[in-house]
Amino acid sequence: MNYQDLTPVFATAPTLKLRARRLREGTEMTHAESLEALAHEYGLKDWNTLSAKAAPPPTLHGLGAGDRIPGPHMSKPFTGVVKGLRSSFAGVVHHIVIRFDEPVDVSKSALMQIPRHQIQFEINDDGITDGHTSDGVPYLVLEL
Known part of the structure; x- marks a missing residue:
């Protein structure tokens, strides 16, 4: 076994599949053929080997898709x-x-409501937005 066999690929499987889709754009290549061609570009035998070396899905302090999370959004508590x-x-x-269990009213005015059911943000490793x-x-x- 050589050193290259031990080197992981630093991309997740969905990212690799996106690269394969781009690889086949404008060609007659099938999806399966593009996955195999991508594996060969990495110097690997086949797609199964490449996908086994793919980076795991991202987590933040062990947090991943499907997990429950509490916190404040614009000073309003949520789960x-x-x-x-x-x-x-x-x-x-x-x-x-994040999809809220119950809508979060982000309005600071008692005269109107702005309910949020779902939000998306860029956060740091501590789970906090830079914006405020x-x-x-x-x-x-x-x-967390």
Whole structure:
């Protein structure tokens, strides 16, 4: 076994499939053929070997899609389910989509309601957005 056999691929399976789709654009190649061709580009025997070396789905402190999460959104408490979680290549910024159990009213006015059922934000490793409201409160803080 050589060193290349031990080197993991730093892309998730969905990202690899997207690369394969782009590889076959404008060609007569089938999806299966493009997956095999991509594996060969990585110097591997076949798609099964490449997908086995794919990076695991992103997690944030063990958090993944389908997990329940609490926290405040615009200072209003919520509980919800993580619908999606994607990390940057360096793993420093995470894109998260959360579906609330109950709508969260983000309005500061008693005269109107702005209910949110689902949100998506870029968060750091601590589960906090860089963006914040005019009074300095982060838009989202996950209780990790």
